Amino acid sequence: MFDTVLVANRGEIAVRVIRTLRALGVRSVAVFSDADADARHVREADTAVRIGPAPAAESYLSAERLLEAAARTGAQAVHPGYGFLAENAAFAQACADAGLVFIGPPASAIELMGDKIRAKETVEAAGVPVVPGSSGSGLTDAQLAEAAHEIGVPVLLKPSAGGGGKGMRLVRDPAALSDEIAAARREARASFGDDTLLVERWIDRPRHIEIQVLADGHGNVVHLGERECSLQRRHQKIIEEAPSVLLDADTRAAMGEAAVQAARSCGYRGAGTVEFIVPGGDPSSYFFMEMNTRLQVEHPVTELITGLDLVEWQLRVAAGEALPYGQQDVTLTGHAVEARICAEDPARGFLPSGGTILALHEPEGPGVRTDSGLSEGTEVGSLYDPMLSKVIAYGPDRATALRKLRAALAQTVTLGVQTNAGFLRRLLAHPAVVAGDLDTGLVEREADSLIDGAVPDEVYEAAAAVRLDALRPSGEGWTDPFSVPSGWRLGGAPRPVGFPLRVLDPVEYTPRGAHTVTADRVSVTLDGVRHTFHRAGDWLGREGDAWHVRDHDPVAASLTGAGHAGADSLTAPMPGTVTVVKVAVGDEVAAGQSLLVVEAMKMEHVISAPHAGTVSELDVTPGATVAMDQVLAVITPAEEETA
Known part of the structure; x- marks a missing residue:
């Protein structure tokens, strides 16, 4: 076994690899x-090396800097994780050339299976069925x-x-x-540095299995x-499970043998996946479809x-050991x-989100595991992949695992950055998912029904309770009566105190229920029902959902870009480039x-004209x-031009 391994990645997969290295007594080297x-x-690695500025091309994608870091720290091996250079044949060869x-x-x-065109031709020759499509490269x-x-x-x-779904496009028109x-x-080109494409027949309502x-260097x-x-x-996976409810024992064995033949056809070694x-x-x-030559x-x-x-x-x-078990020894x-x-906002069309993690709770316990790269204070930007963590649940049967995962997602708190945790929890309760009646288009078809566009009253109630609590006198010393939020008016009946708030649209909200406010929790009671939220600054969260509640000043908004961003304006839907x-x-x-394309977290968003007109x-x-x-651009409507 190696003494020192450099982990050429970041985030949750780097933390995950470091955990196993620690368990094996192997010194870990992180890069950043x-x-x-x-x-x-x-922080969790035994040592760490700076490899460059924030852009991935100048740091995590720089083979030269990674190899320098390995040499400086005495690493004998490099674990690439997934993403970045994990499936880069030139990097794998450069490691070998450097004695790593x-x-x-x-x-x-990697080179063979990384070229989907050659990969299909190779496995087809080995007797593995392939999807009909274009032939030839370039x-x-x-x-x-x-x-x-x-x-x-x-x-x-x-x-x-x-x-990974990057660059994939389903074309129906x-x-x-x-x-x-x-x-x-x-x-x-942006994701892989290579814009070669192929085209394949689309299979309606398919399942992705x-x-x-696992292959060693001894032919096993x-x-x-x-x-x-x-x-x-x-085309990005969001929920995965094992085993599949679709396969019976015979089909599982046949597909497993096909995958083994695919691995043999390219001289594979290590852990890989045949899709x-x-x-x-x-x-x-x-x-x-393809083979992923990585974890x-x-x-x-x-x-x-x-x-x-x-x-x-x-x-x-990788250290040269042979697998000590055969196929007959593998049990499920x-x-x-x-x-x-993922750092994305379902209410805004799943656009990437960003910010600072202000409060964090990641579930653990019997049958629940979280793989994460997060900690409180982590800054989530637009430079890297939007996946932040993974929550995994295990049970003796599928129903138990689903129930545990829904509960774990309800306990997940990542205030400061919008995530899809609440959406995933509702997806896992969808009747088709519970029944195992799945296909790759199910999420897109049902997404709207799993997103509640309205902000619940109790969210505004909790936000108003926080503001009301901040106005109350401390009870020490003299209190200015005009600062007490009593609603008192000169010559008139008291009027309830209202607060102008904004989550999606501006709302004037007047609290009407009982409430309890602490530094990290808010409990409010509306119509006899008590609602408890996690709290961090202006963020509120419960059961995987989160809301960023801000004060709304109509006058200030009219003096800023928000007042300019009207129906004629095109605005950035997400922070990006x-x-x-x-x-x-x-x-x-x-x-x-x-008209324009904005990219963030390896995702493109096309900005289109809201109406006919002229770019003013x-x-x-x-x-x-x-x-x-x-505001990116303003389109003056055609009717205004001729008026």
Whole structure:
């Protein structure tokens, strides 16, 4: 076993790897950018090395700086985690050239399986069924469009160089192919440095099932069962579970053997995942999609049902050990479900969010595990992936695991940054999810029903209670009677004290119930029902949901950009970077025409014209950093121009 391992990643996966290194008695080396100088993974490692400024390209994606850090700290091996350089064949080879063990597969396997086009051809030759689609690499936009027309819409555009949903585009309208190909190329280039695309037939209402494989350097390959990853949004997994309720024993064995053959076909070593698309009505008709040549985000559910620590076995295999068990020794016991906690705001269309973690509670206990990179004071910005943590629950059966996970999400508190925890808790209670009737489009179809756009009265009641409590006299010394919030008026009956508040829209709210306020809790009683909230500054939270309640001053708002951001204005939906500007001042635009693209947390958001008109103001250029709700451009309506 190694003495020292450098963890070439950040956030929850870095913390996760460090935990196993500590258990094995291996010295851990963390790396950090300027944005992560006080991050949890830095504090938990045995030592840490600064590798550059905040942008990933100058820090976590710099192979040269990572290798320098390994040399300075005497590391013998590098664990890449997932994301960043985890599936970068050049980095794996650079580690080997520097005399370091890359804790993952050989560079040749990464390169082969990292090219989705070659990967499909390789596994197909090994007898693994593949999804019908385009053939050949380096297709032009016109060739991709031609292939899509031959296959017939709907089709899926996919980057050849990476996964994780980045750059994937589902196209149902042939007229949209040109724009979608351009957008997919931009996202692929930004995420993987390679904009090569392929196109595949889209299978309606599919299920996404993946098989975990483990291979050593002695010719042994086993699979560790499957994970159901069908609950996705924008092609990103948000809930994963093991095993899948869809598969019977025979189908599980057949898919497992196909995954083993896929791993053998590329000379795989270490932990990897073979992903399949499966028609829900015919599980036996499964198709290979891709192979992830790294540890997967959802690996904890496999660990819980097998009793194996996958990071430990990555390390042991990389150190040259042989697997001490065969396929017949792998058993699956119980059921596990994982939820990904992301910095995003469901009420604003799941746009990325950011801020400082002001209050944090992460559930633990029997059958509950949290993998997290968070701590109070953590600054969540727009430079890195939006996933903050994972909450995983285990039980003897699926119903128990689901119930435990819903309860754990209700206990999750991340005040200061909007997350999807409440949304995930409601999703897990959806009848189709409870019944196991899943497909990759379920979340998109049901999202609106799982988001309550209205702010509950008790939220405003709690916020007003905090403000009312702050106005009450302390009871020490003289009290100015005019500062007492009694509602007293000269020559008139007392009027209840009201507070102008804002969560989504401005509200004048007058508290009407009993309340108790402490530094970190607020309890209010409305209509005989008591509601208790976690509190941190202007943030309130309960059962996974959170609200940022601010004071609202109509006069001040009219004097700031908020007063300017009317129906004619285009504002930034999230803090991020403007990557594309398609218009200039004076250009005439049509309603719905795409004008700008803002990127944050590896996600693109297209800013479109609200109506036909002329670009009368344009306040940004490509590369500009923008704040949420910042005015980007103003479109003067066509009717105003001719009036």
